[in-house]
Amino acid sequence: MLKFDENWWFESFRGALEKRQEIESIVDKVTEEGYDNIFFLGIGGTYASSMQVVQHVKEFSAMPTFVEHAAEYMTTGNRALNKNSVVVFSSVSGTTEEVLVALKYIKEHVGARIIGFIDKENTPMGDLADYVVIYPMNEQLKFFMLADRFMWNRGDFDDYEALYEELDAHLPAALVDVEKRADGFGKAFAEKHHKDEMHYFIGAGNQMGATYSYAMCYWEEQHWIRTKSIHAAEFLHGTLEIIDRDTNVTLFLGEDSQRPLAERVKAFLPRICGNCTFIDTKDYPLEGISQRFRGHISHLVMMAVNRRIDAHLEKINCHPVEIRRYYRKLNY
Numbered sequence: 001m002l003k004f005d006e007n008w009w010f011e012s013f014r015g016a017l018e019k020r021q022e023i024e025s026i027v028d029k030v031t032e033e034g035y036d037n038i039f040f041l042g043i044g045g046t047y048a049s050s051m052q053v054v055q056h057v058k059e060f061s062a063m064p065t066f067v068e069h070a071a072e073y074m075t076t077g078n079r080a081l082n083k084n085s086v087v088v089f090s091s092v093s094g095t096t097e098e099v100l101v102a103l104k105y106i107k108e109h110v111g112a113r114i115i116g117f118i119d120k121e122n123t124p125m126g127d128l129a130d131y132v133v134i135y136p137m138n139e140q141l142k143f144f145m146l147a148d149r150f151m152w153n154r155g156d157f158d159d160y161e162a163l164y165e166e167l168d169a170h171l172p173a174a175l176v177d178v179e180k181r182a183d184g185f186g187k188a189f190a191e192k193h194h195k196d197e198m199h200y201f202i203g204a205g206n207q208m209g210a211t212y213s214y215a216m217c218y219w220e221e222q223h224w225i226r227t228k229s230i231h232a233a234e235f236l237h238g239t240l241e242i243i244d245r246d247t248n249v250t251l252f253l254g255e256d257s258q259r260p261l262a263e264r265v266k267a268f269l270p271r272i273c274g275n276c277t278f279i280d281t282k283d284y285p286l287e288g289i290s291q292r293f294r295g296h297i298s299h300l301v302m303m304a305v306n307r308r309i310d311a312h313l314e315k316i317n318c319h320p321v322e323i324r325r326y327y328r329k330l331n332y
Contacts, residue, residue, distance in 0.1 A: 001183050002311040006176055013172035016138035020145050020164060026115060026131045027149040035113070036084040037064035038150065041106075043071055043098045045217040046090045046139065052209030052299050053143040059205075059257050061156035065147070070102040083111035088146065090139045091116070094123020103128045117142045140209075140299055163293050170288025171297065178284045178304040186308025189277065194316045196225055199248040200239065202265055204232035205258030206299040214252075214306055222321035223313050232261040236268065245274045253280040254298030279305055 040050035050067045057065040068078060068087075081087070087106055089099055106112050107128050116129035119136040126132045133142065145164075152160035193199060199219065203211030208231050215229035230239050232251070243249060249269060253262045269276040281301040286294060314321050326332075 001180070001308075002315055004179060004183075004308075004311065006180075009179065010172045010176050012137055013141070013175055016135055016141050017145075017164075017168050017171065019133055019135050019142065020149075020168075022133055023142070023145050024149050026133070027146060027153065030086055030113060030115075030131075031150065031153040033113075034084070035086045036082060037066065037080060038086045038088060038147075039066050039068045039078070039081055039112075040143065041068045041070055041073070041087050041089045041099060041102060043069060043096065044221075045213050046096070046099070048209040048213030048217065049090060049139050049143055050088075050209075051212060052140055052206045053147050055206050055208065055258075056144060056256075056296070057147050057151065061151045061154060063151060063154055063156065070096075070098040073102050074098070074105065081106070081110060081112060085110070085112040087112050087114045088143070089114070089116050089125065089129075090118070090143065091123070091125050092119045092136075094118045094120065094125040096125065100125055100128075115146070140303070144296070159292070163296060166289055166293055167297070170286075171300075174284075174286040174289055175300060175304050177287070178301055179308055181284060182305040182308045186305065186310075187312045189309050190312035190316055193248060194225075194313055196248045199225060199227045199250065200230060200243070201227060201250050201252065202230045202232050202235050202239075202262070203252035203254070204261040205254055205256040206295075207252040207254040207256075207258075207262065207302060208232075210299050210302045210306075211252055218306065218310060218321075221324070221327065222310070223317065223319065224325075232258070232265045235265050240268070240272070243269075243273050245272070247273055247275060249273055249276040251276065251278050252302055253278060253282070254295065254302065255281055256295035256298055259295075 040053055042050045047069055054065050054067045057063055103125060114129045115131045116126055117133050118126050121134050148157055148160055151157035201211045201215045212229045215227035219225045219227045251265055266278055281298045284301055
């Protein structure tokens with residue numbers, strides 16, 4: 001398989017899960033001190049991950065939790081973000097410009113507590129955080145572990161211990177298995193769509209963050225293919241009018257509470273489009289994961305499937321995904 005080291009991925013997922021005790025310690029301390037609300041602060045891919053976790057919290061808890069776009073915050077602010085707030089961010093490099101500026105402002109003028117997830121030590125963003133968890137990749141999993149602990153501390157998430165008992169035992173192997181099963185599909189999908197002039201991605205629930213991120217951060221930023229991401233709840237109120245027989249459309253179906261919104265689009269699309277694809281997390285067995293917990297990790301399953309598409313797109317188009325034309329190349 002292209003760009004796939006089974007043992008490396010297994011250990012990557014397992015290592016992220018092993019960070020849970022460290023995350024719990026931070027959350028428990030913040031909970032003991034008290035807080036008004038939680039803001040997940042990001043831009044680009046980290047904004048998408050924030051969308052996923054806030055949607056997840058909304059389904060299970062009344063805990064005041066918000067997505068905040070770093071660049072928007074620095075122009076408009078948010079009066080709900082105060083010294084009793086908790087700000088959570090994630091970064092690979094620890095130098096993301098817009099988030100770094102926002103964190104500096106929050107540190108100097110607001111005084112909110114800051115929790116950072118960073119891939120490496122000794123970074124400008126890490127220096128601004130009150131608590132830092134160092135571990136590469138697995139951003140979405142780390143965000144969910146933090147949010148789940150906050151909800152459990154509030155008494156809103158009784159399944160916390162049962163969920164993570166299953167994930168600790170089975171999630172790494174389950175996600176590796178998804179990639180192996182999805183490789184043939186990923187290759188066929190890449191061969192069919194690698195020259196698309198436009199591609200529409202649709203999702204709902206915790207898949208909306210995946211939809212937003214995959215369209216923008218992967219197909220546009222990394223593969224240079226034009227896309228648009230659409231929430232399934234809005235598809236039938238706009239985008240459907242420009243879909244025809246040959247339009248490239250892919251629908252992500254997860255297993256959380258908003259699955260019916262995606263299923264409604266699935267039922268409608270074949271009536272007007274002969275070029276639609278449905279990627280459904282239900283198609284993957286996830287051995288050892290209970291039915292009641294599958295929705296919690298649907299976004300991780302979709303990411304595993306999409307990694308196989310990306311690996312084949314990169315090879316077919318002879319375009320390394322690390323190459324950028326403008327990002328961090330030109331000032332803007």
